[in-house]
Amino acid sequence: xxxxxxxxxxxPGSDAEPAGTARDTAGGAPAHRRARARATASMADVARxxxxxxxxVSRVSNGYAGVTEETRRQVLxxxxxxxxxxxxxxxxxxxxxxxTIGVITFTLSTTGNxxxxxxxxxxxxxxxxxxxxxxxxVPTQDEVRxxxxxxxxxAVDAVIVIMExxxxxxxxxxxxxxxxxxxxxxDAGDHYTVVDTDQAGGTRAAVQHLLGLGHRTxxxxxxxxGSFAAQRRTDAWHAALTEAGRVPPPLIRGDWSADSGxxxxxxxxxxxECTAVFAANDQMALGLLRALHERGRRVPExxxxxxxxxxxxxxxxxxxxxxxxxxxxxxxxxxxxxxxSKMRQDGPERGTTLVPTRLVRRASTAPPPxxx
Amino acid sequence: xxxxxxxxxxxPGSDAEPAGTARDTAGGAPAHRRARARATASMADVARxxxxxxxxVSRVSNGYAGVTEETRRQVLxxxxxxxxxxxxxxxxxxxxxxxTIGVITFTLSTTGNxxxxxxxxxxxxxxxxxxxxxxxxVPTQDEVRxxxxxxxxxAVDAVIVIMExxxxxxxxxxxxxxxxxxxxxxDAGDHYTVVDTDQAGGTRAAVQHLLGLGHRTxxxxxxxxGSFAAQRRTDAWHAALTEAGRVPPPLIRGDWSADSGxxxxxxxxxxxECTAVFAANDQMALGLLRALHERGRRVPExxxxxxxxxxxxxxxxxxxxxxxxxxxxxxxxxxxxxxxSKMRQDGPERGTTLVPTRLVRRASTAPPPxxx
DNA sequence: GTGGGTGATGTTTGCGTAAACATCGAGTGT
DNA sequence: ACACTCGATGTTTACGCAAACATCACCCAC
Numbered sequence: 001x002x003x004x005x006x007x008x009x010x011x012p013g014s015d016a017e018p019a020g021t022a023r024d025t026a027g028g029a030p031a032h033r034r035a036r037a038r039a040t041a042s043m044a045d046v047a048r049x050x051x052x053x054x055x056x057v058s059r060v061s062n063g064y065a066g067v068t069e070e071t072r073r074q075v076l077x078x079x080x081x082x083x084x085x086x087x088x089x090x091x092x093x094x095x096x097x098x099x100t101i102g103v104i105t106f107t108l109s110t111t112g113n114x115x116x117x118x119x120x121x122x123x124x125x126x127x128x129x130x131x132x133x134x135x136x137x138v139p140t141q142d143e144v145r146x147x148x149x150x151x152x153x154x155a156v157d158a159v160i161v162i163m164e165x166x167x168x169x170x171x172x173x174x175x176x177x178x179x180x181x182x183x184x185x186x187d188a189g190d191h192y193t194v195v196d197t198d199q200a201g202g203t204r205a206a207v208q209h210l211l212g213l214g215h216r217t218x219x220x221x222x223x224x225x226g227s228f229a230a231q232r233r234t235d236a237w238h239a240a241l242t243e244a245g246r247v248p249p250p251l252i253r254g255d256w257s258a259d260s261g262x263x264x265x266x267x268x269x270x271x272x273e274c275t276a277v278f279a280a281n282d283q284m285a286l287g288l289l290r291a292l293h294e295r296g297r298r299v300p301e302x303x304x305x306x307x308x309x310x311x312x313x314x315x316x317x318x319x320x321x322x323x324x325x326x327x328x329x330x331x332x333x334x335x336x337x338x339x340x341s342k343m344r345q346d347g348p349e350r351g352t353t354l355v356p357t358r359l360v361r362r363a364s365t366a367p368p369p370x371x372x
Numbered sequence: 373x374x375x376x377x378x379x380x381x382x383x384p385g386s387d388a389e390p391a392g393t394a395r396d397t398a399g400g401a402p403a404h405r406r407a408r409a410r411a412t413a414s415m416a417d418v419a420r421x422x423x424x425x426x427x428x429v430s431r432v433s434n435g436y437a438g439v440t441e442e443t444r445r446q447v448l449x450x451x452x453x454x455x456x457x458x459x460x461x462x463x464x465x466x467x468x469x470x471x472t473i474g475v476i477t478f479t480l481s482t483t484g485n486x487x488x489x490x491x492x493x494x495x496x497x498x499x500x501x502x503x504x505x506x507x508x509x510v511p512t513q514d515e516v517r518x519x520x521x522x523x524x525x526x527a528v529d530a531v532i533v534i535m536e537x538x539x540x541x542x543x544x545x546x547x548x549x550x551x552x553x554x555x556x557x558x559d560a561g562d563h564y565t566v567v568d569t570d571q572a573g574g575t576r577a578a579v580q581h582l583l584g585l586g587h588r589t590x591x592x593x594x595x596x597x598g599s600f601a602a603q604r605r606t607d608a609w610h611a612a613l614t615e616a617g618r619v620p621p622p623l624i625r626g627d628w629s630a631d632s633g634x635x636x637x638x639x640x641x642x643x644x645e646c647t648a649v650f651a652a653n654d655q656m657a658l659g660l661l662r663a664l665h666e667r668g669r670r671v672p673e674x675x676x677x678x679x680x681x682x683x684x685x686x687x688x689x690x691x692x693x694x695x696x697x698x699x700x701x702x703x704x705x706x707x708x709x710x711x712x713s714k715m716r717q718d719g720p721e722r723g724t725t726l727v728p729t730r731l732v733r734r735a736s737t738a739p740p741p742x743x744x
Numbered sequence: 745g746t747g748g749g750t751g752a753t754g755t756t757t758g759c760g761t762a763a764a765c766a767t768c769g770a771g772t773g774t
Numbered sequence: 775a776c777a778c779t780c781g782a783t784g785t786t787t788a789c790g791c792a793a794a795c796a797t798c799a800c801c802c803a804c
Contacts, residue, residue, distance in 0.1 A: 040550075042760055053784045058762055066782060088527040089470060090760035092461035093789050100504070108480075108490040109684070118480040121507040130526055132472070133503045135493040154502055155460040155527075258688035287688040312481070316630035316659045318690050414790055425754045430792055438752060462790035465759050 041082035050078035061086055092155060101339060102156035104134045104147050106163045110256060111282075111311045112229075112328055113162050116184060119332025120160060127340060132156060136163065158339040160184065161192075180342040182335050185229050187352075193342060194352040195334045199229055202324040202357030203236035206278050206306045208244075209322070209359055214367045215276040215304065217246040221264045221288060223280040224255045233280045233308065254280070258287035265291025268303075275303055275368040282307040282314045282323055289317055289364070300366035310360050320362035330355045413454035422450035433458055464527060473711060474528035476506045476519055478535045482628065483654075483683045484700055485534050488556060491704025492532060499712060504528060508535065530711040532556065552714040554707050557601050559724075565714060566724040567706045571601055574696040574729030575608035578650050578678045580616075581694070581731055586739045587648040587676065589618040593636045593660060595652040596627045605652045605680065626652070630659035637663025640675075647675055647740040654679040654686045654695055661689055661736070672738035682732050692734035702727045 043061070047054040052071060059067050060075040067075075078084070092098045101124050108114050121131045132154060134147045144163075151159065158180040183192045210218045220237045223230025234251060241248045252267065254260030261284030268274050269292050279285035285307035289299055297303050299319055307314060307323035314321040334353055415433070419426040424443060431439050432447040439447075450456070464470045473496050480486050493503045504526060508519045516535075523531065530552040555564045582590045592609045595602025606623060613620045624639065626632030633656030640646050641664050651657035657679035661671055669675050671691055679686060679695035686693040706725055 040760095043762095044760080054760090055762075055785080056783060058760095059783090062762080068782065071782080085525045087465070087760050088525055089461050089464035090789090091762080092527075093459070093465050093759090093791090094761045094763080096789080098461060103505075108486050114480050114486050117505075118507055121505045122509055125507065125522065130522075131505045133489075133493045133505050135490055135497065137494055150497065150502075152457050155464075258685045262688055283685055283688075286685055290688050290690050290692075293690055313630045313655055313658055313685070316634055316655075316662050318662050318665055320662075415792095416790080426790090427755080427792075428753060431753090434792080440752065443752080459790050462759090463792080465761090465789090466791045466793080468759075 040087065041084040042087070043084070045082055046075065046078045046084045049082060050074045097157050098155040099128055100130045100132055100156045101336070102132045102134055102151055102154060102159045104136060104144075104151070104159060104161045104163060106136045108135065111309055112326065115328030116162055116332045116335070119329040120335055121332075123333045123336035127336060129157075129336070129340075158182070158343055160335050160339060161186075180339050182339045182342070184331060184335060185227070187228050187232070190350060193338050193350050195331055195338055196229075196352065196354060197326045197328075197331060198354040198356050199232040200236035200239075201354070202308060202326070202359075203233045203278070204240045205357065205359045206308070206324050207237055207240040209361070210276040210278065210304055210306060210365060211244055211246070213276075213304065213365060216368070217241060217249055217276070219249045219268060219274050219277045220251055221261060221268075221277055221279040221284050222251055222253050223284075224253065227256075230256075230280055237278055249274070254284045254287075256281055256283060258283045258290075260284060261287025262291045264288060266295065268292070269295035269297050276365075277303060277305050279305065279307050282309045282311045282317075282321060285314075285321055285323070285364075286317055289319075289321075293318070300364050302369055304365040304368070306365055314360075315362060317364070319364050322362045322365040323360055325358040325360045327355050327357070412459065413456040414459070415456070417454055418447065418450045418456045421454060422446045469529050470527040471500055472502045472504055472528045473708070474504045474506055474523055474526060474531045476508065476523065476531060476533045476535060478508045480507065483681060484698065487700030488534055488704045488707070491701040492707055493704075495705045495708035499708065501529075501708075501712075530554070530715055532707050532711060533558075552711050554711045554714070556703060556707060557599070559600050559604065562722060565710050565722050567703055567710055568601075568724065568726060569698045569700075569703060570726040570728050571604040572608040572611075573726070574680060574698070574731075575605045575650070576612045577729065577731045578680070578696050579609055579612040581733070582648040582650065582676055582678060582737060583616055583618070585648075585676065585737060588740070589613060589621055589648070591621045591640060591646050591649045592623055593633060593640075593649055593651040593656050594623055594625050595656075596625065599628075602628075602652055609650055621646070626656045626659075628653055628655060630655045630662075632656060633659025634663045636660060638667065640664070641667035641669050648737075649675060649677050651677065651679050654681045654683045654689075654693060657686075657693055657695070657736075658689055661691075661693075665690070672736050674741055676737040676740070678737055686732075687734060689736070691736050694734045694737040695732055697730040697732045699727050699729070 043054040043057045047057045050057065050071075052075060056067060056071060057075055057079075058064075060072050060079075088098075101120070103117060103120055105113055105117060108117065117131075117133075124131045134151060134154075136143045136147045156179065160182045162184045181192055183194050184196055186192070186194050186196070188194060207218050218237065218241060220234060222234040222237075225231075238248050252264045254264050261279060264284070265288040268277060268288070277288060279288055285305055288305055292299055292303055292305070299305050305321065307321050308326070310323045310325035314323050334355065338353065415426040415429045419429045422429065422443075424447060428439060428443060429447055429451075430436075432444050433451075473492070475489060475492055477485050477489060480489065489505075496503045506519045506523055506526075508515045528551065532554045534556045535558075553564055555566050556568055558564070558566050558568070560566060579590050590609070590613060592606060594606045594609075597603075610620050624636045626636050633651060636656070637660040640649060640660070649660060651660055657677055660677055664671055664675055664677070671677050677693065679693050680698070682695045682697035686695050706727065710725065
């Protein structure tokens, strides 16, 4: 049972623990005292060993000035011997901040969310902040409300929401007043601080690339209705075509999944006039490619396909996919920056920050077939 | 068996937030005091307003028995009026537990890790635990050590490691002694508690499927050297072939990426004797498919390809990929269960739990071409 | 009526830390 | 030499909560 597994440092005093796993209610002795004692060394223990006051330990621990090099060494030695590490609960209680950022996200099934989350976690760690994850299984108001009510008593100083904001608004959010919020994938820039990819710019680049190749117009396989990202890509596609004097074909909707792209592709393959398709993400583009292939429409000779995201696999599609690269890492990084500067009260309270995209040309786009 | 689903209260409304956003940086006054004052109402405030002792507030807050309905109502009213919410730092300090699980993971770029993480977060939330994410950017010992040293002072009760454990061992881990550890993707079952997919079983199913179709032998596109998952799939492939009396062809290694699969595919396409390939994951299978296609080797007519993971896109590959489905959600769920039961000291201290796989037959496998 | 429950509530205490304040000795300027 | 500053360190206190213990009113059995 209680073998001395871990063996961190040789904890001085961890010798005893005589089988009685704090379970003995019978003992008339001050059981509770022994039970919790010495779980971890506290500042006081270190202070005692080092022969200084606990305040000095605190100073060393926090790197404050005003400690002799000599004293400092002693304290550090004592810390090491005892395997001391500060108790973050106590620290948080005292300081009134937790150095933790909560991230609310609706599923991690999309590349974008995941990459953004990863960047957030990395940036946060770099700033000395931990990241607490709050997944929302299904995007119902109840679920979101649940996430927030958990959040309310969770120890976080700030929140980053990777999700549609209309849900957020709907869920009578009752955050502690000092907790800052930053949102991804939203157009709520007038209510919140928003960081997002420049959806419009990327879309424009994609459309113009296709038009530049000589296509009359560009079909669009859009994302699901609820998504702001999808909405903005669709809007930008429409605008870019209109500005260029082209007639936007009817919109086709998918749900981000490859399957939905496949279904849309079967439809599009039947239309000879369709020579170029802009898919709102790479997964749908993948399904699209499969459908076109099955129906004997060659890519890019007969139909050009362009995606959005630039997932790592995109370069291995058949054919390798031309797509709009999103810099998720930058989005995540900026989220953290934004939320931290809000906390320090030196950043903009709201507004939108856009991260530029980059068009990656591969083999899925080409000039349209000769029209006879 | 439900945990005592606390149900503190239904949360107080977020009415006011009275503009006082602490904006005065200029004031020469005792700034710090103002800053932290009145951030949140404490139990004492609620107690005062309700005309009871703070202990009674505590009892209400924690749903303990022994409070008159009348008193309870008063306390709840006071909570609501003050917008009270418990301070989790204080609670953690007092109770000695944080109700938080740390998850260490090396990049979120693989589907498996992400899905597992998601399941962990969901399960943990369900048990009333929060999840703190600790990403390790690069799998160097320094990085891992860094993650752990952050972890050391982080407020977690347990740790789940989704990573190669040899790195873990290498990084002189010094966790607080009471913190429990569970590991995914490892064979360190004799040192740690391990939860993992049944790599061997899945591999065996894949190999036997191909042999059953009539292939003489099965080539293997393995994962990178460092990975235990890769190692076990490779071992199982070798064993399955040997047991069946077949001669295992030389091993080809990739690095999980589609690109590496592509490179391997170019090599394999040149070998006419190769009629069946088992790729250690779906991404590499994707690259493989592309290479075979480019070299004019038809799948599945000339070469059968089988993958591992069953990523959502696999059904949209060209052709749709036969692959071994992993139940990542179950892995994540079991991780949480394992770590919690270790904390409650009623679970096995170590050992390995395997999650079964399922072979998903799609269109990338078929009997070998007629050998003339 | 007295002693002994029983349940509702109040009081004390301490978790580990760090801010605020106190102390103390050594140097500095005149 | 004296008052003074300044740097190093110690002492006190409070953060918000909940366990342990104390109190108090009430009811019941004998």
